[in-house]
Amino acid sequence: MTVNIWFCGGCNPRYDRGDFARRLIQNYPELQFVYNAVQDTDVVILLCGCSAACARVPEDYGTCGRIIVCEAEASDKVRKFLDGIISGLE
Numbered sequence: 001m002t003v004n005i006w007f008c009g010g011c012n013p014r015y016d017r018g019d020f021a022r023r024l025i026q027n028y029p030e031l032q033f034v035y036n037a038v039q040d041t042d043v044v045i046l047l048c049g050c051s052a053a054c055a056r057v058p059e060d061y062g063t064c065g066r067i068i069v070c071e072a073e074a075s076d077k078v079r080k081f082l083d084g085i086i087s088g089l090e
Contacts, residue, residue, distance in 0.1 A: 001031050001032065001042045001043065001064070001085070001086065001089065002031070002032045002033075002034060002041040002042050002043070003028075003031050003032065003033050003034070003041065003042065003043045003044075003045060003082075004033075004034050004035075004036070004037045004041040004043065004044045004045070004057075004061065004062070005021050005024070005033055005034070005035050005036075005045050005047060006035075006036050006037075006044055006045065006046045006047065006055070006057050007021075007035070007036060007047050007055075008046070008047065008048045008049050008053075008054065008055035009055065010049050011049070012049055012050045012052065013049030013050065014049055014050045014051075014071065015049070015071060015072035016072070017047040017049055020047060020069065020072060020075070021033075021035075021047060023075070024045070024075075024078065027079070028082060031082075040058075040060060040061050040062070040063060041061065041062065041063075042062070042063055042064045042085075043062055043064050043065055043066065043067075043082070043085060044057050044061050044062035044065075044066040044067075045066070045067055045069060045078060046066065046067070046068045046069065047069050048068060048069065048070045049070075050070060051070045051071075053068050053070050064085050064088075064089075065081065065085050067081045
């Protein structure tokens, strides 16, 4: 499964989005991760630096699902999201 980690522009970051992405990748070595891919992937994780969440990803990206992250504390939310998709594919 390919996961597209899409970063916002970073104009008002409230947490370290790069660190969030690194920890995510470490926790899911079985998944293939790409960054800001301009193509459809199975999953899109949009890492927004603040609650404005103004970044946009094309609506048809993320055939299995997509999630918007606006805070570092969302790691459990992302884990549940990915685990749900992975278990649905098995």
